[in-house]
Amino acid sequence: MIEPLRKLESYEEYLKIKSVYWDVDKEEFVWLDTRLLPFEEVYRRTRDYNRVAKAIKTLEIRGAPAIGVSAAYGMALAARYSQAKTVEDLLKDLETAYNILKNTRPTAFNLFWALDRVMKKARETANSSTDPDKVRESVLTEAATIHLEDVESNIQIGRHGAKLIDNGDIILTHCNTGALATSGFGTALGIIRYAWYEGKKIKVITTETRPVLQGARLNVWELKKEGIPFTLITDGMPGIVFRNNMADMAIVGADRIILTGHTANKIGTYMVALAAHDNDKPFYVAAPTSTIQETWNPDDIVIEIRDPEEVRTILGRYRLTLEDVDVYNPSFDITPPRYITAIITEKGIAYQPFGKTIPKLLKR
Ligand code: MRU
Numbered sequence: 001m002i003e004p005l006r007k008l009e010s011y012e013e014y015l016k017i018k019s020v021y022w023d024v025d026k027e028e029f030v031w032l033d034t035r036l037l038p039f040e041e042v043y044r045r046t047r048d049y050n051r052v053a054k055a056i057k058t059l060e061i062r063g064a065p066a067i068g069v070s071a072a073y074g075m076a077l078a079a080r081y082s083q084a085k086t087v088e089d090l091l092k093d094l095e096t097a098y099n100i101l102k103n104t105r106p107t108a109f110n111l112f113w114a115l116d117r118v119m120k121k122a123r124e125t126a127n128s129s130t131d132p133d134k135v136r137e138s139v140l141t142e143a144a145t146i147h148l149e150d151v152e153s154n155i156q157i158g159r160h161g162a163k164l165i166d167n168g169d170i171i172l173t174h175c176n177t178g179a180l181a182t183s184g185f186g187t188a189l190g191i192i193r194y195a196w197y198e199g200k201k202i203k204v205i206t207t208e209t210r211p212v213l214q215g216a217r218l219n220v221w222e223l224k225k226e227g228i229p230f231t232l233i234t235d236g237m238p239g240i241v242f243r244n245n246m247a248d249m250a251i252v253g254a255d256r257i258i259l260t261g262h263t264a265n266k267i268g269t270y271m272v273a274l275a276a277h278d279n280d281k282p283f284y285v286a287a288p289t290s291t292i293q294e295t296w297n298p299d300d301i302v303i304e305i306r307d308p309e310e311v312r313t314i315l316g317r318y319r320l321t322l323e324d325v326d327v328y329n330p331s332f333d334i335t336p337p338r339y340i341t342a343i344i345t346e347k348g349i350a351y352q353p354f355g356k357t358i359p360k361l362l363k364r
Helices: 003-014 049-057 064-080 087-102 109-128 132-162 188-197 214-226 238-243 269-278 354-363
Strands: 020-023 028-032 043-046 170-173 203-207 230-233 249-252 256-258 263-266 283-286 332-335 342-345 348-351
Touching (some): 003 132, 043 049, 049 064, 064 109, 087 132, 132 283, 188 283, 214 230, 249 269
Parallel strands (some): 170 203, 170 249
Antiparallel strands (some): 028 043
16 A cells, blocks of 8 residues: 555544545545535545546535545546556646646635646656656555645644634634545634544534535534534524624634635635624634645635525525526635634644735745
């Protein structure tokens, strides 16, 4: 077995929920279909990178780090099952897979970061070897390394972030940032998990996270599994929750953070930040540094606009309104840095002014 996959086994105690992984024996990529949770736990598997792209697009796999790791394994499938006999032909097949995987979701920065990293590794190997199998092996090793690093980053984020949580705290979170959004532990929810493992008696308030209910479905499923007490609220309720002193802080994840600290995360995050700020409660963002795009321009953040049917219906099952209603369905919003108390990464915690502290953190 390749080294990063062997090393991943040593993190078993943190990986109670396996969201995405490489099946070493069958040489297949496997994932838990998050669309069906919390009602059904169905694992799916494939040897086809196009199927991985479809799973990302349709939110069977979602959450920025999980998307990045899965796309990297998609490249590993493309390499493993390509019929190419030369490194040149293999690189062409990998470029095709790269472009298909890249066009799945536009906001999650981890997607582009992971794909670029795997493609770079493939090119480097091709420059020093004429054996396509060497390139195949290097691609799988890089994907597994990205997977391993994601798990290690999550644990470090948990360790740093848990220091900000006191015994008895109540934490409000938005969208799912746990095992299901990463490769097995979580970022914002990983911090909550870590604090719980430390024995802190905490409680969680989770928004339902319209339109596809990552909070009501996925946080509920994960928090119940851990036995962490929680209360579910709708997305319009964080204001009264903070006003009534019912939560001590908010911790959320990120799909993309830039050097200024502007943070793109699930639609509604900005409103949570405003409610926390107006009631003097800390608002924390948790993410691995692979989520950080090295730009100073918030206009570089691409916001995904999704199918109007997600808003007109509940999960495509129950129609909420008339079929032809005009809908605006941005999947993410951008929280300005002035409302963010700190950004928690695997390399440590960045406080304001982020324009100085984030670049410093990236150099560590
Ligand atoms: O549309 P989704 O479910 O992929 O959105 C996910 C989020 O907004 C998460 O908060 C973010 O990706 C961080 S996951 C650790």
